[in-house]
Amino acid sequence: MFESARRRSAATTIKGTGAADETPLPGKLVDDLQINLIGRKNIGREIYHQLLQAIQEGRLESGMRLPPTRELARRLKVARTTVAVAYDRLVGEGLLESRIGAGTFVKRGVVSATTDARNLDSPLVPKEAWVGFPTSYVRKLFAGRFEFDFRTGFPDDAAFPYARWRRLMARQMRASNAPSGYGDPAGHPGLRAAIARHISLSRGMQIDPEEVTVTNGAQQALDLIAKVLIEKGDRVVVEDPGYPPAWLLFRTVGARVEPIPVDDEGLVVRALPPDTRLVYVTPSHQFPIGVTMSLERRSSLLEWARQTNAAIVEDDYDGEFRFGNRPLESLRALDPNGHVIYVGSFSKATLPSLRIGFVISPNSLTSAIRAAKHLSDWYTMWAVQGALADFIEEGWFARHLRKMRREYEERHNAILAGLDKHFQSLLKVTNSAVGLHVCATATELSPSDLHRVVTSAKEVGVDELAQYSAGQPVPGLLFGYGAIPTERIDEGLRRLRKSFV
Ligand SMILES: Cc1ncc(COP(=O)(O)O)c(C=O)c1O
Structure with missing residues (x-):
């Protein structure tokens, strides 16, 4: 599917016969179309996207003729079928047309996107309940990579038995296992x-x-x-x-x-x-x-x-x-x-x-x-x-649960031990022996003090309790252990403690 690494360094300018400032004549070869594959991974998709972009931006205009697949493949040092697949996809999407014996052309009537739809002033607005929806909370869930990841809500996905799951999914992808119709x-x-x-x-x-x-x-x-x-x-x-x-x-x-x-x-x-x-x-x-x-x-x-x-x-x-x-x-x-x-x-x-x-x-x-x-x-x-x-x-589920229960219990205990060691007078741990996180409330700090601490400990990902308050924010921190291995817990807590001064 991917072209070899040798070919990944190819870049080319497709030169045509006419001057760049002339109105393109029907059938004239495209001029100055840059296709750059340097450092790109999926070569076929890359060629497709760069051609598509050129059409949308008007650099490839209606009626222009594209180079034959063999020629473009030679210049880009890729297999001819890779170029042919990209052309076929654009033909299928109605942006190119092939004429037997004549070549492949940008279809007539294809209009380039000259206005940026994202900036259009539109009379359409969402219902009141969706106006001002707090997306920052949702963004935070997906943002960031942390050296010490204590964020809540994540199980240890690396421990999931993927090989078994692949086999079970493959079994499902047979006609005999599909529902008939819907x-x-x-x-x-x-x-x-x-x-x-x-x-x-x-x-x-x-x-x-x-x-x-x-x-x-x-x-x-x-x-x-x-x-x-x-x-x-x-x-x-x-x-x-x-x-x-x-x-x-x-x-x-x-x-x-x-x-x-x-x-x-x-x-x-x-x-x-x-x-x-x-x-x-x-x-x-x-x-x-x-x-x-x-x-x-x-x-x-x-x-x-x-x-x-x-x-x-x-x-x-x-x-x-x-x-x-x-x-x-x-x-x-x-x-x-x-x-x-x-x-x-x-x-x-x-x-x-x-x-x-x-x-x-x-x-x-x-x-x-x-x-x-x-x-x-x-x-x-x-x-x-x-x-x-x-x-x-x-029985795979029960087995996975048994394994993860042991693993999470170890992490849970490591967090309790670490909080006791590093945060004794600062945080009060809630009594709980369930789930994938530990909650600790701050005894003497306000939510904004905690926010400053958490923000300054950049290598540590930890959630603030205040972000889960619907009314009066409660000062505290949540220590998730789905994403952090046992052996990193103590060091992570020690680093966080340093930001408390
Ligand atoms: C209280 C609560 N309910 C439900 C879920 C899981 O939701 P879902 O099954 O949509 O992933 C979570 C996940 O973090 C949760 O914290």
Whole structure:
């Protein structure tokens, strides 16, 4: 597919017969077209892009004749088929035409893009809920490479069994494993059954595959729930600090989002307003503080929902990684009245890039959720669902979880030891033995002091608790350990400590 390294140094100016300032005559060879392949990797794609750009910028004008493929290939020192494929693609896109016996020409009527569409003043504006949307938070998630990466939200993707996954995906890419026509919006039946079994075993609740809808990550599950349950102006309660992608999403459907504080037993249930339509909670491992919601709080939240007829969304995003004591019953398992919608994700236990999550909904909502899934994107990529079903059913998932649980427990303990050693009087660690991050609140510093510290420790990537506050910012730091190996943890914390002076 790629040309050899020897050829990567080629650059050429395609010379034609006419002078550069003359109006091009039909059939005249292009003049002064630069194609530069020096240091480029995918030669074919490069030739295509440079020709495309030349057409769009008007350097290759309507009616001009391109050099024969053989000639251009010779000048660029690439295979003739590489040039032919680039020409064919532009022919297919309607920008070039080949005339038998005459050559390849820039198609007549092709108009160069003389205005920069990005700078056009347009009367089109988004709905109010999308104006001023805080994209800085989202950008931060993807930005940066850090020598010591303590950012939250990432599992150790290098530890994923890629070779096994490739084999499982290859098996799915056979006609016999594809759905006939379109797939079921509810999801791959094998995956729904595997999820139901996995959740029944790990979370102690009886789940029927009929209750499961597969989604593109937990995020889409929240989106579908919001679509089918929330009317404009409805009150939606979120934990504070909490998970911004959830509350930002609820706002976009017109909800009045109200942050309610979290203490060391989880969401403060007595602070809930009675006219609430929906409560979004992370009881297994409160995001981002890390506490587990106490059994008493769980009971009072369920009782409150029964009295007010509110919906509870239980987001169980990283409960697989629990070091030590058994998990408490999920809200869904404790709820006899059908108020809980359970959301799960494979982002932490496998890879976020697989984009697989699921929702377990009461019967009264399931068909609406599936209709919303259908109208949103029809269904989640079938082959990935099939491969994940096999990954679970053949025991690879359980094996991966066992391995990662050991690994993450080691990192978790290394972070606790490092925080104790370097930050004893500065940070107070939240008691938690679940998930992929540790939260520590600052005892004497303000959020802005912490921000200065974090910004000055450039080689250390660490999240500030304040960025997860919907109301009053809480001073603190989050130490994720999905992306940092155990042996780098102590040094990373020592470097961060140096910025505290
Ligand atoms: C609270 C919470 N819910 C859900 C998710 C996972 O979302 P998704 O499945 O869309 O990747 C995360 C990821 O960081 C999270 O922190």
